Amino acid sequence: MKKYIIGLFSAICLMGAGCTEFEDFTPVDMGEGPAVTVTAEKTAVDAFKVTITPAEGTVYYSYIVTDEAMTVDPDQLLQAKYEGSTLVKAAEKPSVSGTLSNQNLGATYYVYAVASNEKGVCGAVASASVELPDEEAPYLVNVPDGNKYKATNGGRSVVLTFNETVVRGSGAITYDVTKGNLTSYANGTIESVAINNESVTITLPESVVFDENEAVSYVFLDFAEGAFADAGGNQSAALVGGVDEETQTVAAPYWEYTAAQESDFTGTFGFLFYQYDLQTQQPGSTPMGFDTEFSLKHANNPDTLVIDHFYFKDGYPNQLEAEVTDNGFRIADLQIMGVMQVETNVGMVNAIFTFAGLPESETDNFEYVNFAEKAQGDEVVYAQDRWCGLYCFNADADPSDSNFSLGWYDLWNASLFFKGSVQAAAANTNIPSSIKLLKNEMKLSEMKPLSATEKLHMQSLIRQNLKMKSIR
Structure with a gap:
């Protein structure tokens, strides 16, 4: 600092009259800047405490905590020019102390600080450092109850999550496949391990059947x-697999494989319905019908069904999902089936077609339409528990707009599924190949499917609209 002050006085002398006797000039001694004490103390595996205390006479002090060793310029630090540095007024906070948690293991952290007095003179930069050695072994997190994981890849793989990024070590990973009574029928060494940071996917060898x-x-x-x-x-650490005979617990990851199961809900199912007349507001009396195809969504899980070719069959791979219940199955409301251009009172719009059940009241929520088993003569049918049909929304409008909800395009005052084909069961039923949508006769092949992402987006818009008003 002294040389900066000497330079300033020299410039003044050059401008002043008679100031030519440089040997008589005596520089002003500004003194030393205040000292600052810095400590960094490890308090936990991933934490340390920092304390910064400037000496008496300090006006400002500044500090920085970093995981990189630095050559620090005191003036730059005092002006908080370093990224992450903090400037403190001593009168307001004569000392700074705090604990930094969740820090990186295996890293060394450095603390630098400097203080200045009322003359603006900086003292020397003080520093301290602390090491956080990585001494903890990696371990599994998000472990399910009893170490029972849900398998992927058709029951052949499982995904494990560690608390940190890992690599494959030298320790062996073995498997043992047992029957339900724990009798082993396949065992060996795992060779296929895919690692993505903390995530580890373990897959059985192809030889396992x-x-x-x-x-x-x-x-x-x-x-x-x-x-x-x-x-x-x-x-x-080692994790011993299998069931402990004494405690009857499992200390290592395992999963369950369920063999493909038979289901009553596979194959062709006919759908019969009566169209409610939206113009005269009278229940329909002419049976309509079409064939659908039922299948299991997952071969080893008979509880979730896929219904193909529901309503829209020609040229459109339409699907609905259903859940098996104690006495039949149920279809969730507002499942998006696709988008098609239709003529409305606001012109041509892209209409989102959904399957929906008619709410029983203005305050009733959309949930499910249950198709419960009942006897109809010698036939077993699954009949609706409330009116249902196709409800449309305007994909081109905002959910808050009054024309976002377009209304019912087809409503069924009675409907049912039964095993077998409509054509074989009821010669007097009509198979729709087109549907009248307001003023236009729209061909089913014009229906456009949506991707999974588009469906999620549309469902979000619909839910926003439902919060604003009933669509009954």
Whole structure:
């Protein structure tokens, strides 16, 4: 600082009269800047405490905490020119102290601080450092109850999550496939392990063939010590697979494989319905019908169904999903079927077609239409528990607009499913190949499907609209 002050006085002398006797000039001693004490103390595996205390006479002080060693310029630090640095007024906060948690293991952290007095003179930069060695072995997180995981890849893979990024270690990973009574029928070493940071996918060898005669099979994994390691070289602990005979618990990941199951709801199902006359507001009396195809969404889970070719069959791969219940199945309201251009009182719009059940009251929420089993003569049918049909929304409008909700395009005052084909069961039914939408006769092939992302977006818009008003 002194040389800056000397330079300033020299410039003044050059401008002043008679100021030519430089040897008589005596520089002003501004003194030393105030000192600052810095400490950094480890308080936990991933935490440390920092304390910064400037000496008496400090007006301002500044500090920075970083995981990189730096050559710090005191003036730059005092002006908080370094990214992450903090300037403090000593009169308001004579000392700074705090604990930094959740820091990176294996890193060294550095603290730099400097103080200045009322003359603006900086003292020396003080520093401290603290190491946070990575001494903790990687371990599994998000572990389900009892270590029972949900399998992927048709029951052949499982995804595990560690608390940190891992790599494959030298420890062996083995598997044991058992029957429901825990009798082993396949075992060996896992060779296929895919790692993506903390996520580990373990897949059974292709040679493993599940016994489809067993309703349930179990896959137990066993991990030797060091099966995985972290960046610090810490090795994962051993996890012993299988059921402990004494405690009857499982200490390592395992999963259940369910053999493909038979279902009453597969194959061709006819759908009969009576169209409510929206103009005369009278229930329909002429039966209509079409054929659908039922299948299981997952081969080893009979509880979720897929209904293909519902209503729109020609040229459009339409699907609905249904859940099996104790006495039949149910279809969730407002499942999006597709988009088609239709003529409305506001012109041509892109209409979102959904399957929906008619709410029983203005305050009733959209949930499900239940199709419950009942006997109809010698036939078993699954009949609706409330009116249902196709409800449309304006894909071109905002959910808050009055014309977003377009209304019912087809409403059924009675409908039912039955096993078998409509053509074979009821010669007097009509198979629709087109549908009258307001003023236009629209061909079903003009219906456009939506991607999963588009469906989610449209469903979000519909839900926003439902919060604003009833669509009954």
